[in-house]
Amino acid sequence: MKLKEIKGSELDERKFIEEKIKDIQKAAGDGYAITALSGGVDSSVVTLLGYRALGYKLKIYFIDNGLMREGEPARVASIFHKMGINIAIVDAQEVFFRALKGITDPEKKREAITQTFYKNIFADIVRQSGAKCLLQGTILTDIEETVAGVKRQHNVFEQLGINPEKEFGYKIVEPLIQLRKDGVRMVAKELGLPRTIYERMPFPGPALAARVIGEVTPEEIQLVRKATDICEDVLKNTHAFQYLAILHKDRVTGMKDGKRQFGRQIEIRCWESVDAREALPTRLSYEALDLLNRRITREVPEVVSVTYNISSKPPSTIEAI
Amino acid sequence: MKLKEIKGSELDERKFIEEKIKDIQKAAGDGYAITALSGGVDSSVVTLLGYRALGYKLKIYFIDNGLMREGEPARVASIFHKMGINIAIVDAQEVFFRALKGITDPEKKREAITQTFYKNIFADIVRQSGAKCLLQGTILTDIEETVAGVKRQHNVFEQLGINPEKEFGYKIVEPLIQLRKDGVRMVAKELGLPRTIYERMPFPGPALAARVIGEVTPEEIQLVRKATDICEDVLKNTHAFQYLAILHKDRVTGMKDGKRQFGRQIEIRCWESVDAREALPTRLSYEALDLLNRRITREVPEVVSVTYNISSKPPSTIEAI
Numbered sequence: 001m002k003l004k005e006i007k008g009s010e011l012d013e014r015k016f017i018e019e020k021i022k023d024i025q026k027a028a029g030d031g032y033a034i035t036a037l038s039g040g041v042d043s044s045v046v047t048l049l050g051y052r053a054l055g056y057k058l059k060i061y062f063i064d065n066g067l068m069r070e071g072e073p074a075r076v077a078s079i080f081h082k083m084g085i086n087i088a089i090v091d092a093q094e095v096f097f098r099a100l101k102g103i104t105d106p107e108k109k110r111e112a113i114t115q116t117f118y119k120n121i122f123a124d125i126v127r128q129s130g131a132k133c134l135l136q137g138t139i140l141t142d143i144e145e146t147v148a149g150v151k152r153q154h155n156v157f158e159q160l161g162i163n164p165e166k167e168f169g170y171k172i173v174e175p176l177i178q179l180r181k182d183g184v185r186m187v188a189k190e191l192g193l194p195r196t197i198y199e200r201m202p203f204p205g206p207a208l209a210a211r212v213i214g215e216v217t218p219e220e221i222q223l224v225r226k227a228t229d230i231c232e233d234v235l236k237n238t239h240a241f242q243y244l245a246i247l248h249k250d251r252v253t254g255m256k257d258g259k260r261q262f263g264r265q266i267e268i269r270c271w272e273s274v275d276a277r278e279a280l281p282t283r284l285s286y287e288a289l290d291l292l293n294r295r296i297t298r299e300v301p302e303v304v305s306v307t308y309n310i311s312s313k314p315p316s317t318i319e320a321i
Numbered sequence: 322m323k324l325k326e327i328k329g330s331e332l333d334e335r336k337f338i339e340e341k342i343k344d345i346q347k348a349a350g351d352g353y354a355i356t357a358l359s360g361g362v363d364s365s366v367v368t369l370l371g372y373r374a375l376g377y378k379l380k381i382y383f384i385d386n387g388l389m390r391e392g393e394p395a396r397v398a399s400i401f402h403k404m405g406i407n408i409a410i411v412d413a414q415e416v417f418f419r420a421l422k423g424i425t426d427p428e429k430k431r432e433a434i435t436q437t438f439y440k441n442i443f444a445d446i447v448r449q450s451g452a453k454c455l456l457q458g459t460i461l462t463d464i465e466e467t468v469a470g471v472k473r474q475h476n477v478f479e480q481l482g483i484n485p486e487k488e489f490g491y492k493i494v495e496p497l498i499q500l501r502k503d504g505v506r507m508v509a510k511e512l513g514l515p516r517t518i519y520e521r522m523p524f525p526g527p528a529l530a531a532r533v534i535g536e537v538t539p540e541e542i543q544l545v546r547k548a549t550d551i552c553e554d555v556l557k558n559t560h561a562f563q564y565l566a567i568l569h570k571d572r573v574t575g576m577k578d579g580k581r582q583f584g585r586q587i588e589i590r591c592w593e594s595v596d597a598r599e600a601l602p603t604r605l606s607y608e609a610l611d612l613l614n615r616r617i618t619r620e621v622p623e624v625v626s627v628t629y630n631i632s633s634k635p636p637s638t639i640e641a642i
Contacts, residue, residue: 267628313576315582
C-alpha cells in the first residue's frame, strides 16, 4: 500500500469524513465491525466515523489494561454515553500485568502489550462478536517512526509485513493513515467531538507502561499514575503539546522526616511541538517547576527527587520508552 | 569526644590557626605526620596547617583513585608546588576499580572506597613512611550527616566507634572538626591559599563514584567525567554553591543520526545553599539549560537526554548517592 500524506493545510474535513464513512461501509459489508477506544483523539475519531458509517453494527470496546490514567475508563465512557454511544468496558488488568511480568526491555514491553491486546484479548472479543473487521486509529507518524526504527508502535502490523487476517483472524481498516495529529484534530472538531477529546494531548499506546523504566508492576503503575495526575493538573494551563511524568528505576538518596531514604525519582517532560517529529522543552517558570516538585514529593511518599527534561527531540524522543 | 561548634561569625581565624598548629605539633611529637590531599578546601587547609606545624616532617600524598575530575591530580599538585610544597601522587586506579567491581548499593560503594583508601593504600603508605599520625579534613557537617544516617562519610571512624589506631595502625587528627564549610573557607583565605581552593565548590569524598548510579566502571567514570567537565564549564559563572552531573543507569530512548538509540541520561544539579544543610535548585536560565543539553548530547555520544533537578534539600540530598 502506497501512502499519500494529506497535510492539514490541504485537508477538506467534510469530504474526508464522507469518503471514510463510505470506505468503512464497504469494508464491513453486511457484517459487524469492531473498534477499541482508548479515549485518545485518534481512536475517538475512528469510533465516531465507524458509528456514523455502521450505527449499531459497530461494537465499541474500551479495554481496561490497568495501565490507564486515574479515572480514565469511566471518563471516556461518559463522554461517549453523552453522545448516545455505548461503550463496553473490558477489565483485562490481570492479563496485562501477567504478560508484563519480568520484562525490562522497552521493545519487549511494547511487544507484550501488543500481543496481549490482539492475541489474548481482542481476538476473543472479535470472535465472539462475529465481526469481520477492526477499525483502528493508526496515523502517519506511527508508521514513519516504526519504519525508521525509532520505536515499535502498537498498531502497525501491515507495515511490518504481518497479515492481521491470517494471524489474528480479522481485517484492519485504518481510516486516518494519511493524516498527522493536526489533521486528526480538524476531523475530530468537524465530527462534533468535545474539546476535551480533540484538544487532548497525545498519550502513548502502551499507556503508563511507557512511563515506567524497567519492569512494570501494579505498584509502579500506581506511583506513576499519581505523579501523572499531579503533572497534568499543574501543567494543564500551559497549552504545551504534551507533558508527562516518568518513573525511573534508578534510586537516589533523599531525606524524609530526617531519615535517609534511598527513594524514587520522577522525571517531568513538557514539550513544544507541532506534529511530534521535532520538539523542544517548554520554558516552564520556576514557580511551576517548584510546585511540581513539592506536590509530587509530598503526595507520592516514595519519591525523593524530581527532574525536568531539558533535551530537545532529537536527540531525545518525546517518551522515554 | 564532645564537639563544640565554632560558627563562622565567632571564628578568630588567626587564633584558630595558631591553636591548631600547636595541636598538630603536640600530636605528632618527634615523629612524621602524613596527610592525604584531595584538592578540596578541607584537605588543602589541613595540609597547609600541617605544613606550617611540621614542615618537611609532613608527608603529603595525593591518591589518584581513578575517580577524579579531568586533569585534577596535576592541577592540585601544581597549586601546592607553587607554594613550595611537594606532593607525592600515588596511582591507585586499578586497586579502586577492582574494589568497586559489581557493587551497586551506594552505601557499599562508599564503604569499598573507604576501606580501599585506608586499609589497602594508606595504611601501607603510613607504615612505609614511619608516620605516627594522619591529619584529616573532617568537618562538622560530615559527622552530623553520618550520625543522622543520611549517608556514610568517608572519614568518620571515631564517630562510628571504630578505633583507627587499632584497626589501621595510626592516629587520626582532625583539626577542622568544629567548623562548617564557611569557617573552613575563612581559615583557607587567612592561610593564603589561592581563591581557586577556598572558593572551590564542595566535591564528594568518593569523587565521581558518587556521580554514577549503579556499578562504577572505568567506562562509566569516563562518561561522567566528560559531562562533569562540560557542566563545570557552562555553570562556572553562576556562583552557585555546587553544581554537578550524574550518570544514570536507567536507559532512555533517543534518536541519533535518524536511528533509535537506547542511550544514557545525565542529570544536572545546581544548588543554592549556605552550608549544605538545606539547598534549593538554582533558577538557571533556559539558555544555560539548553547549552548544557546541546554540549552534553554532542560531546558525549552515549548520552541522548539531559535533565535538571528541580527538588530542594530536603527531601532530596545534594548528591544522588
